[in-house]
Amino acid sequence: MHGEPEVVVCRFGHRPGRDDRMTTHVGLTARALGADRVVFPDNAAQAHETVADITERFGGPFEIERTSTPKAFVRDFDGTVVHLTMYGERVQDVQDDVRAAHEDAPLLVVVGSEKVPFDVYEHADYNVGVTNQPHSEVAGLAVFLDRLFDGRELDREWADPDRVVLPADTGKRVVDPEDAPDDRLAEHD
Numbered sequence: 001m002h003g004e005p006e007v008v009v010c011r012f013g014h015r016p017g018r019d020d021r022m023t024t025h026v027g028l029t030a031r032a033l034g035a036d037r038v039v040f041p042d043n044a045a046q047a048h049e050t051v052a053d054i055t056e057r058f059g060g061p062f063e064i065e066r067t068s069t070p071k072a073f074v075r076d077f078d079g080t081v082v083h084l085t086m087y088g089e090r091v092q093d094v095q096d097d098v099r100a101a102h103e104d105a106p107l108l109v110v111v112g113s114e115k116v117p118f119d120v121y122e123h124a125d126y127n128v129g130v131t132n133q134p135h136s137e138v139a140g141l142a143v144f145l146d147r148l149f150d151g152r153e154l155d156r157e158w159a160d161p162d163r164v165v166l167p168a169d170t171g172k173r174v175v176d177p178e179d180a181p182d183d184r185l186a187e188h189d
Contacts, residue, residue, distance in 0.1 A: 005079065006106040007035045007148070009141065012070050012120065013113030014044040025138045026111050027051035027064065033145040034153030035109070037063035041070055058165075059158025074120060079106030081124045084140045085116065088127035095147045098126055102148065109144065111137050 009030035014023050024047040027038040031051060040048050048064050055062045067073045074081060080101040101107070110120060121127055130140040145153060164180040166173040 005102060005104070006037070007102070007109065007145075008037050008039060008077070008106065009035045009109045009111060010039045010070060010073060011041065011044065011047075011113065012074070012110050012116055014041045014047070015114060016043055019044075019113050020046055022136070022138060023047040023113065024050045026141060028054060029138050029141050029145070030109075031055060031062045032153075033142055034149045034156065035145065036061070037065065039070070039073060040064070040066045042066050042068045057162045059161030061159060071117070071119070074108065074110055075123055077106070077108045079108060080126070081108045081110065082126045082128055082144070083110040083112075083116070083120055083124035084130070084137065084144055085112065085121070085127050086129050086132055086134060086140075088129035088132075090132065091128050091130050091144060091147055094126055094128055098128070099148060099150075101125065107148070109141065111141050113137075 009026065011023050011026045013019075023040060023044050027040065027047055028051060030038045031054070038051065044066065048066055051062075051064050055064065080098070082098060098107070110116070110124065112120075128144060130143045161177055163174050164177050166175060166180065
């Protein structure tokens, strides 16, 4: 979020054909809920393209990149490393410590796909579980980011969008930014 150390989400692993939608949703969730950038594995080109397209259409800033060496990316990250895993410490028990660590340093959130190597668990400053139950890694990332930012990410402003979604109780309303009212969060007819 603006004015704070960077938050990076790293999708660790990607199985083409099987993980395409989930990897894309990890990137979209990272963007929508306050991260500054996402790092995909090299073989996740489609996810990279989709998230870049959404960022261009709905605004940024948000960076998307790929790496051929996710292990090295995690190992060499200069900041606090959080690995989301169902086997980790409960998010509600470590959220204050993670927030405090993020005040002084960038934060890397590792979101696995296939089985994550044990050295990622060892390298992480925090192995964090959201419910310690099997569920979607996208849901885990969303809950974690909301806990990290304490809901502030929900009021984020987007720069240079090609289109703006106007909140509505029914239907869909997407307009050119020039046609959006100054207060986009107000009720619209």
